[in-house]
Amino acid sequence: MRRGELYRVAHPSGDPKRFRMFVVSRQGLIDSRHATLICAPVYSAFDGLSTQVPVGIAEGLKHESSIHCDAIASLDRRTLTHFIGTLSGAKLRAVDEALRVAVGLAED
Numbered sequence: 001m002r003r004g005e006l007y008r009v010a011h012p013s014g015d016p017k018r019f020r021m022f023v024v025s026r027q028g029l030i031d032s033r034h035a036t037l038i039c040a041p042v043y044s045a046f047d048g049l050s051t052q053v054p055v056g057i058a059e060g061l062k063h064e065s066s067i068h069c070d071a072i073a074s075l076d077r078r079t080l081t082h083f084i085g086t087l088s089g090a091k092l093r094a095v096d097e098a099l100r101v102a103v104g105l106a107e108d
Contacts, residue, residue: 001080003027004092006042006059008082009075015041021084022075023067023095036074040067040095051102053094060085069098 005024012020021042024030029037046054046066056064061084087095100106 001030001077002086003030004087004095006055006061006084006086007039007080008084009079010082012041012073012075012079021061021065022073022080023087024080025072025095025099030077035076035078037077037080038072039075039080040069040072040099042067051098053091053098055087055091059087059091067095067098069095070102072099072102 001024003024003026006021007024008019008021010019022039023042024037025040026038042055042065044063044065046052046064051070052066052068054064054066055061
């Protein structure tokens with residue numbers, strides 16, 4: 001498992017959908033023994049917000065969607081079992097920027 005990979009999660013906590021896609025967002029936790037990982041959900045809606053990153057077929061999804069970095073969640077790593085695809089370097093940099101905006105951090 002690597003940062004920037006997309007996984008389909010069955011019945012994510014508090015989510016009305018049967019499945020939701022998530023992007024794994026922190027390699028340090030992946031490499032650790034922690035049971036939970038920080039992930040950003042993928043929704044079919046794209047509102048053009050600076051905290052959203054458009055993704056789609058190129059990343060292994062069935063349709064155009066967006067990563068919502070303002071809705072990050074901690075997920076049990078055991079739920080990340082259905083690998084979908086991997087973000088490109090450019091998309092991962094866009095996720096970095098969207099996460100910075102979502103938590104109010106200034107640019108480097």
